[in-house]
Amino acid sequence: FPSRAGTDTMSWSELHKRIRAFGHHLRASGVEGGDVVPILTAIPKQQVLSLLGAMACGAVPTILPSASTEADATELQTIVGAIAKRARVKVVVASAELAGVASRLASTHGALVVTTEGAVLDGVAVEVFAPRPASAPLFIRISSGTTGSRNAIAVTPLMLERQLEAYLERLRIAPTDSVASCLPLSSLCLLPALLLPLHCGIPSVHLSATEWLR
Numbered sequence: 001f002p003s004r005a006g007t008d009t010m011s012w013s014e015l016h017k018r019i020r021a022f023g024h025h026l027r028a029s030g031v032e033g034g035d036v037v038p039i040l041t042a043i044p045k046q047q048v049l050s051l052l053g054a055m056a057c058g059a060v061p062t063i064l065p066s067a068s069t070e071a072d073a074t075e076l077q078t079i080v081g082a083i084a085k086r087a088r089v090k091v092v093v094a095s096a097e098l099a100g101v102a103s104r105l106a107s108t109h110g111a112l113v114v115t116t117e118g119a120v121l122d123g124v125a126v127e128v129f130a131p132r133p134a135s136a137p138l139f140i141r142i143s144s145g146t147t148g149s150r151n152a153i154a155v156t157p158l159m160l161e162r163q164l165e166a167y168l169e170r171l172r173i174a175p176t177d178s179v180a181s182c183l184p185l186s187s188l189c190l191l192p193a194l195l196l197p198l199h200c201g202i203p204s205v206h207l208s209a210t211e212w213l214r
Contacts, residue, residue, distance in 0.1 A: 001045040002207050008045060012201075015052075022053025029091050029114050033058030033132060036087040036140065038080050040102045041095035042066045044206035046116035047185045048194060050093045055139060058132050060087065062140035062152065063186040066098075073101050075150065077108060079142060083152050084109050134158070142186055160195070167196050180205035 001008040010018070031037060037054040039061055041047055047063055054061035062083070064076055080089065089109045094102030095116050102113045132138075137154035155163075171192070173179075179202065181193035197204040 001048075002205065018049055019052040019056050022049050023055075023057030023059075026054060026059060026091060026093075026114070027057050029112055031057060031059050031091050032088070034087070034136065035059045035091070036083050036089050037061045037091055037093060038083075038089065038105070039063045039093045040066075040076070040098045040105070041093070041116050042098075042184065042208060043095055043116070044185065044208050046095055048206060050116055051139065051185065051190075051194075054093070060137050060140055060154070061093075062142060063184075063190070065142060065150070065186050066184065073104065076101070076105060079150060079152060080105055080109065083140065141188075141190060160191075163191055164196055164199050167192050168200075171196075173197075173200050173202065175200075175202065178203040178205065180207070182207040182209050184209060 001010070026037065031054070037050075037059045039047060039050045039054070041050065051061045051063060064079065065072065080092075083089065089111050091112050091114050092102045092106040093114050093116055099113060099115055105111075106113050134157055137156055138160060139155055141153045141155055143151045143153060173196070177200075179193060179197045181189050181204070183189040183193065185194060185206075193206070194204060
């Protein structure tokens with residue numbers, strides 16, 4: 001995770017430990033299997049740990065588009081409101097910078113706000129969670145909205161498997177390759193930039209679009 005402050009490198013072992021610790025923290029905050037966990041942060045490392053940690057504890061994470069204007073915040077209310085009609089939303093994960101927007105979002109649905117800065121715990125027993133049903137959604141992807149309103153798309157294990165196979169066929173990734181991206185994981189690049197390299201066991205590099213432009 002390169003940034004202006006330096007590069008934060010994480011091994012597979014450390015990543016595994018951190019995402020399970022994050023999942024334990026979400027469970028301690030009241031999250032149950034099948035609950036939807038909206039994630040509101042523009043920081044790549046926080047997006048990765050929040051997404052994978054929520055998936056590890058059986059929840060259904062969704063990385064929300066960043067909210068930089070009041071119109072963005074209103075759009076997020078609409079997106080999460082539509083999701084909350086069909087699933088439980090008990091916790092909203094947010095960075096410190098977006099905690100205010102997240103609080104307004106959470107209060108509408110009686111949810112708690114968990115900041116990403118305090119969610120990854122040190123010295124906590126790593127919990128091994130039971131696997132979720134094969135037909136249950138793994139995460140929710142928010143469409144870009146380029147062809148109209150944004151839509152929430154629930155991605156199941158079967159859908160993910162087929163999409164990863166399609167990427168593998170097109171990209172022909174080798175074991176010595178690595179993947180780098182400066183696009184937000186709330187976009188379509190979630191699969192090729194994060195989940196595909198995880199599936200292939202190769203490194204991935206995540207740089208925020210803001211840092212890249214600077």
